[in-house]
Amino acid sequence: MKNNYEINKGTIAIIPINSNQSKVIEENDVITINKESSKIIDDSCRFFGSSYTGRHEGTKSLLGINYKSPIVIEESQEIIFFPTASPRMEDCHWISLKHVDKIVKNKHSTIILFKNGKELDLNISYGSLENQLFRATRLQCVLHDRKFA
Numbered sequence: 001m002k003n004n005y006e007i008n009k010g011t012i013a014i015i016p017i018n019s020n021q022s023k024v025i026e027e028n029d030v031i032t033i034n035k036e037s038s039k040i041i042d043d044s045c046r047f048f049g050s051s052y053t054g055r056h057e058g059t060k061s062l063l064g065i066n067y068k069s070p071i072v073i074e075e076s077q078e079i080i081f082f083p084t085a086s087p088r089m090e091d092c093h094w095i096s097l098k099h100v101d102k103i104v105k106n107k108h109s110t111i112i113l114f115k116n117g118k119e120l121d122l123n124i125s126y127g128s129l130e131n132q133l134f135r136a137t138r139l140q141c142v143l144h145d146r147k148f149a
Contacts, residue, residue, distance in 0.1 A: 002031060002032070002033050002034065003033070003034045003035070004033075004043070005024055005031065005033045005035070005040055005043075005044075006043070006044050006047045007040065007041070007044035007073050007074075007079060007081070007096075008026075008079070009077050009079060009098070010026045010027045010028070011024060011025075011026055011079075011096055012025045012026060012027060012095075012096050012099045012114055012116070012118065013025045013093060013094065013095050013096065013099075013112075013114075013120060014037045014040055014041070014081075014093065014094040015037070015093050015120075016036065016037045016090055016091060016092065016093065017032070018090075019036055019090060020034060020035070020036060021033065021034055021035070021036075022035060022036060022037040022040055024040070025118065025120075027099075027116050036090075037092060037093070037094055038052070038087050038088075038092070040094075041071065041073070041081065041087070041094055044073050044074075045071070045073060048073060048074040052071065052087075055071045055072055055073070056069050056071065058072065059071060059072070059139060062139065062142050062143075063135065063138055063139060063142065065135055067086070068082075068083050068085070068086055068087070068132060068135075069083075069135070070082040070083075070097070070132070070135050070136035070139045071083075072139065072143065075143065078098065078140060078143065078144070079096070079098070080096070080097040080098070080136050080139055080140055081094045081095060081096055081097070081136075082094070082095055082097060082132045082133065082135065082136040083095075083132065084122055084124050084128075084129065084132065085124070091123075093120075093122060095112060095120075095132075097133070097136040097137065097140060099114045099115055099116070100112055100113075100114060100115070100133060101113045101114055101115045103126065103129050103130060103133065105126045106121060108123070109121050109122055109123050109124070110122055110124055110125065110126045110129045112129070
């Protein structure tokens with residue numbers, strides 16, 4: 001177990017275990033971190049020169065989204081994560097946009113299929129997850145357009 005972790009381009013998802021631990025899924029590894037998932041998000045934003053609050057305000061000004069906002073962790077590598085629930089909730093998972101291949105309806109849940117073949121079955125409606133994916137993609141497009149304008 002580790003106490004510190006910075007999100008990088010190989011980070012796929014951050015999954016809460018309890019209020020003091022998270023499981024980080026990377027392309028080729030799974031790591032347990034002794035921090036809640038929202039703290040890993042904030043620490044990673046700070047590592048790259050901002051904070052969760054600053055990134056949240058940025059998304060709000062770019063897209064007008066104030067609830068369950070996708071977050072730019074790092075601009076130049078387009079590392080964008082989106083929450084599966086309110087970040088204030090203990091069961092909020094954070095998912096990397098660039099690693100999502102597709103989402104699939106399951107009987108009472110939704111499965112995220114990642115580009116490396118890994119899967120994550122979430123207790124969230126397909127429509128809700130689809131909306132979160134759409135918001136994160138919109139954020140990516142706005143940033144991309146501004147970078148090359």
